[in-house]
Amino acid sequence: MSATMRADRSFHLIEAVPDRLEGAPVARRRRWSDEFKAAMVARSLEPGANVSALAREIGILPSQLFGWRSEAADKGKVKRVGRSAAGTGTADGTAIELFVDGMLVRVGPAVSEDHLRRVLRVIRST
Structure with missing residues (x-):
């Protein structure tokens, strides 16, 4: 149900100021060095490596590690594995x-x- 409008048709200006929620952790973004990323990408490409387990070990999401792998492939630092039509x-x-x-x-x-x-x-x- 909507609020009734005042007879003089005036309105009140409400100012919203974004603020940190009470109790929310204060943390800055982590910055990973290029050397660290390269080492983790190399570990993720080892035979039998589990990308999700490695990401948990590092403390990141698997999608971020896959992103690092994609960046490395785009820059030519690692070779993408292709698939043939036969298998x-x-x-x-x-x-x-x-x-x-x-x-x-x-x-x-x-x-x-x-x-x-x-x-x-x-x-x-x-």
Whole structure:
């Protein structure tokens, strides 16, 4: 319900001044050196590295670490990993990526051949 307007049709000016909420932590933005970023990007690109776990260890969000990786790739400091149309895998068999009928299927080492065949059959039948 709206407030009634005064008879003389005057209004009051309310000034809002932004202020820190009471109890909110006082913290400045952290600045990360380029050397630190490069070291963390290198760690995140190691085989078997978990980006989310590394980000938690550093105390940042995973999206920030992915942003650092993207910046490093844009500057040519790291090479982007491309995917072929047929599929890619690693020499030690840790992962395979297959492109089947416009769908990406990632297969880990624990997946049996029979299970993979069933999955591919379902994808091809849709």
